[in-house]
Amino acid sequence: MxxxxxxxxxxxxxxxxxxxxxxxxxxxxxxxxxxxxxxxxxxxxxxxxxxxxxxxxxxxxxxxxxxxxxxxxxxxxxxxxxxxxxxxxxxxxxxxxxxxxxxxxxxxxxxxxxxxxxxxxxxxxxxxxxxxxxxxxxxxxxxxxxxxxxxxxxxxxxxxxxxxxxxxxxxxxxxxxxxxxxxxxDYAGFIVSRLLDVVQNEACKLVMEGNEPEEIDKAMKLCANWPIGPCALMDLVGLDIVEHGLGTLENDLGPAYKAAPLLRQMVRAGELGRKTGRGFYTYNK
Ligand SMILES: NC(=O)c1ccc[n+]([C@@H]2O[C@H](COP(=O)([O-])OP(=O)(O)OC[C@H]3O[C@@H](n4cnc5c(N)ncnc54)[C@H](O)[C@@H]3O)[C@@H](O)[C@H]2O)c1
Missing domain, CATH: 3.40.50.720 (NAD(P)-binding Rossmann-like Domain)
Structure with a gap:
């Protein structure tokens, strides 16, 4: 053809x-x-x-x-x-x-x-x-x-x-x-979403363990040369979108990709990031 x-x-x-x-x-x-x-x-x-x-x-x-x-x-x-x-x-x-x-x-x-x-x-x-x-x-x-x-x-x-x-x-x-x-x-999440979703999920776990989102983002910007930290990135993308992506990864690839309890809790509370005015940071809507 x-x-x-x-x-x-x-x-x-x-x-x-x-x-x-x-x-x-x-x-x-x-x-x-x-x-x-x-x-x-x-x-x-x-x-x-x-x-x-x-x-x-x-x-x-x-x-x-x-x-x-x-x-x-x-x-x-x-x-x-x-x-x-x-x-x-x-x-x-x-x-x-x-x-x-x-x-x-x-x-x-x-x-x-x-x-x-x-x-x-x-x-x-x-x-x-x-x-x-x-x-x-x-x-x-x-x-x-x-x-x-x-x-x-x-x-x-x-x-x-x-x-x-x-x-x-x-x-x-x-x-x-x-x-x-x-x-x-062709496995769920391919390259970009899989790596980003995993890092973002780990960032949620780091917050649960007592790390401040500001410190996580600062560390990734200054020490790993990321243009934006994972918490700020989740706020930008939408926490619900990250949770949904992790759900697809978990379905296809197994339980290692289960969304962190904090991520699920924030989504339930409507703390979705920039679009709701509150996520890891607060925003003027
Ligand atoms: N937003 C991102 O950052 C991003 C990045 C990469 C990939 N994606 C992917 O791109 C796709 C679209 O995401 P988006 O962020 O543009 O979503 P969006 O919600 O901004 O836009 C989706 C559009 O599709 C329309 N729509 C709904 N049902 C339809 C139908 N049956 N036929 C035609 N149009 C229909 C909606 O009215 C809406 O305008 C998704 O698969 C998403 O995972 C999104």
Whole structure:
């Protein structure tokens, strides 16, 4: 089968989806962004416009390019419409396995036979998503980092049945959008989420043992050269998201990944980090 990626469908216009649509359109691809409500699509397009204006004001893109980039992005609330002409579908809907499986089944029915499916999942094994389709060799992980327009690395995950040809196409796409591909094997959490979730969970245990979040973060910044400490990072990502990721790791890889009691307790208390105004630190909402 020959692949030729020109048209990209991005499913989900949220934190990740709008960034993926933006960087794809910046690289010259024709993009259709899909979500379940017009409001979500409008919000996604607003974020893209703000991000592009910022890049133009910093001289990172020419001011007259902005309209052309925006012109390459269309939107729809209809999955079939988004998918029918796509050469590559990048799925960035919420991290709920049943939801994603349902979407892959529908995509398989409406997409061209040569369409490639890439999931932006942070932790769910790609092989499970591929198994929902009759084309598992054409399903891979294309895991962008947040914020998408800024982060230079993209993790690419080869499911058990993903073909080498499809991985080559995914690498070409990542290079065309000016990013560098990091190749990962398909076990829950891959490389990035697995290591980050483990360190963040250990940081929770360190707090339980009496360490101050400020000291943990200071130690990792000054002694390990991290740009941000693990407690501040959890507050940024959301403690519920970290707990959910650890749940996927525990399911697939065993009890070593069980969320720390403090993490579970803070999630139950609604101390989710920046988004609720309180996590390891407090914030003005
Ligand atoms: N936020 C991050 O830092 C981050 C980083 C890397 C990967 N991810 C992964 O990216 C994916 C999306 O995360 P996000 O942070 O962008 O979530 P988000 O909640 O910001 O956005 C998800 C979007 O999907 C839409 N949606 C819900 N159901 C849908 C459906 N059936 N069809 C189409 N759209 C639908 C929602 O309306 C929402 O706009 C998840 O798998 C997540 O694990 C997130």
């Amino acid at each position: 020959t692949f030729d990626i020109r048209n990209i469908a991005v499913l989900g216009a949220g934190a990740m989806g709008n960034g993926i649509a933006q960087v794809s359109a910046q690289a010259g691809y024709q993009v259709i962004m899909q979500d379940i409500t017009e409001e979500a699509l409008e919000k996604g397009m607003d974020t893209i416009k703000k991000s592009l204006s910022k890049l133009a004001s910093k001289g990172k893109i020419a001011a007259d390019e902005v309209d052309a980039i925006i012109g390459r992005i269309t939107t729809t609330v209809n999955l079939e419409e988004a998918a029918k002409d796509a050469d590559l579908v990048i799925e960035a809907v919420p991290e709920v396995l049943e939801l994603k499986i349902d979407i892959y089944k529908r995509l398989d029915e409406v997409c061209k036979p040569e369409a490639i499916f890439g999931s932006n999942t942070s932790t769910l094994p790609i092989t499970i998503l591929g198994a929902a389709t009759k084309r598992p060799e054409q399903v891979c992980g294309i895991h962008f980092m947040n914020p998408v327009p800024v982060m230079p690395g993209v993790e690419l995950i080869k499911g058990r049945l993903t073909s080498d040809e499809v991985m080559d196409e995914a690498v070409k796409y990542v290079e065309k959008i000016g990013r560098e591909a990091c190749l990962a094997v």
